[in-house]
Amino acid sequence: MGRFARTVAARASGGSVALSRLWPGRADRLIIAPHDLRTADATRAAEIYAGRFVFAGKIVTCHGRSIFDLEPPSEDWEVALLGFGWLRHLRAADTALTRANARALIEDWISNPPYGRPVSRRADVLSRRVISMLSQAPLVLGETDNKFYRRYLRGLTREIRYLRYAMVDMADGVPRLQAARQAARAEAEASRSIPARGIC
Numbered sequence: 001m002g003r004f005a006r007t008v009a010a011r012a013s014g015g016s017v018a019l020s021r022l023w024p025g026r027a028d029r030l031i032i033a034p035h036d037l038r039t040a041d042a043t044r045a046a047e048i049y050a051g052r053f054v055f056a057g058k059i060v061t062c063h064g065r066s067i068f069d070l071e072p073p074s075e076d077w078e079v080a081l082l083g084f085g086w087l088r089h090l091r092a093a094d095t096a097l098t099r100a101n102a103r104a105l106i107e108d109w110i111s112n113p114p115y116g117r118p119v120s121r122r123a124d125v126l127s128r129r130v131i132s133m134l135s136q137a138p139l140v141l142g143e144t145d146n147k148f149y150r151r152y153l154r155g156l157t158r159e160i161r162y163l164r165y166a167m168v169d170m171a172d173g174v175p176r177l178q179a180a181r182q183a184a185r186a187e188a189e190a191s192r193s194i195p196a197r198g199i200c
Contacts, residue, residue: 055080083128
């Protein structure tokens with residue numbers, strides 16, 4: 001995306017300063033977490049904690065293994081898993097246990113991202129994952145230390161960078177526009193200008 005397109009996208013999202021600063025470098029602070037407007041179900045948090053991930057009519061049980069290492073039963077299931085929309089269910093439960101579970105799952109992703117899977121690199125999945133990570137940042141970062149906070153921001157910055165590159169290969173149309181909107185929104189809500197920790 002060229003400088004003009006980035007400027008237009010930033011102005012449309014109201015974040016021209018953060019946009020120009022985030023793409024070339026990395027974020028030192030998350031300024032704001034956008035609201036996730038999708039419906040959340042706190043009862044699904046217990047399923048996720050128990051290692052049962054139910055998406056697109058399919059169930060996968062972890063049995064103590066990383067959910068990201070298991071073979072997905074369908075592409076739709078994999079898209080739902082790698083889009084991280086399930087974090088909203090953990091946030092709806094809002095307990096110390098669900099916050100710890102969310103951090104553990106995010107830490108697992110940051111440490112071992114399955115980028116060998118084509119679905120994980122698709123722009124639509126990347127954009128959903130970026131917005132989910134931003135929206136659910138209060139859940140994940142609420143009771144954490146600076147070390148994890150910085151790892152989270154590095155992981156988020158990495159996801160935004162991959163999204164930017166994935167958009168280059170997308171055909172013109174609604175999916176590309178949605179990915180560009182998500183990228184602009186993500187970049188508008190992260191900034192490297194203030195190195196202090198915290199979320200407004």
